Amino acid sequence: MALPTEKIVSDWRRDGAACLRQVFDQAWLDLLEEGVETSRIAPSELSKDYAKDGEGSFFTDHAMHRRVPQIRDFIANSPIAEIGARLLEAEKVNLIDDHLLVKEPGTANPTYWHQDQPYFNFVGEDYCSFWIPLDPVDETNGTLRFVIGSHLWKKEFKPVLIGKGEVVEQADKFDGLAPDIDGNPNDYETRTWDLTPGDCLAFHGKMLHGAYPNLSSGSPRRAISIRLTGDDIVWHPRQYAPAESDQPGLTPGGPIDCEDYPIVWPVDQQTI
Numbered sequence: 001m002a003l004p005t006e007k008i009v010s011d012w013r014r015d016g017a018a019c020l021r022q023v024f025d026q027a028w029l030d031l032l033e034e035g036v037e038t039s040r041i042a043p044s045e046l047s048k049d050y051a052k053d054g055e056g057s058f059f060t061d062h063a064m065h066r067r068v069p070q071i072r073d074f075i076a077n078s079p080i081a082e083i084g085a086r087l088l089e090a091e092k093v094n095l096i097d098d099h100l101l102v103k104e105p106g107t108a109n110p111t112y113w114h115q116d117q118p119y120f121n122f123v124g125e126d127y128c129s130f131w132i133p134l135d136p137v138d139e140t141n142g143t144l145r146f147v148i149g150s151h152l153w154k155k156e157f158k159p160v161l162i163g164k165g166e167v168v169e170q171a172d173k174f175d176g177l178a179p180d181i182d183g184n185p186n187d188y189e190t191r192t193w194d195l196t197p198g199d200c201l202a203f204h205g206k207m208l209h210g211a212y213p214n215l216s217s218g219s220p221r222r223a224i225s226i227r228l229t230g231d232d233i234v235w236h237p238r239q240y241a242p243a244e245s246d247q248p249g250l251t252p253g254g255p256i257d258c259e260d261y262p263i264v265w266p267v268d269q270q271t272i
């Protein structure tokens, strides 16, 4: 197993995103693919399709590990939890969400620029999303885009619906809207990576990121974002967040351990 090197850890702390090459072998990818296809056949009530006018499909769903054994198995037993612990330099790692993001060929929706953290019921810095593609991806079929260093701006922007760009108006206590990155390309350093299955992208919760549309004619882009947190994360309910913000067992400012946010690392303390 290829754990992140010290250089990768320091790159991701500095830049807010890093590419981890060939961290999942074919057996893990096969299991994940089986889980993703099973999830797509039986979507949950949290699923959405953002495609404009029914052209193509930008399908999303959440928390598949609760109902799809292969996804649970991947999160509990593949290298992902240890990679998360290494990158977050954490004693304990919780799973916050597993988020399916499938952009079919011929889908004009970009993924709008956003940060992840404002969608979730917690605050802290030790948050990392691992975006794991099951297909080769590049700019033509929807690879991710990042604004390098934006996780250090000390700003949190209002969340938007990622496939539509509509602002979540209820979310009022933020630093306004994300800046217009594409309208001012010289003002921001953006970065993308081409990926093959086995690679993944790791990025911070306050990292401004988006993705290209999938304008290819025949290259699907199936990906799952596994979102992990480390030691400094505390409960901070936000009523508009899509995840359950009513957790009677949790106290604002206290730890997030509960059934919805299971421990995945260390292995002997797993509650997933």
Ligand SMILES: O=C(O)CCC(=O)C(=O)O
Pocket (backbone or CB within 6 Å): 099, 101, 111, 116, 129, 131, 142, 162, 209, 210, 211, 223, 225
């Ligand atoms: O897959 C995409 O298009 C967007 C992914 C994303 O924004 C995320 O995983 O946080």
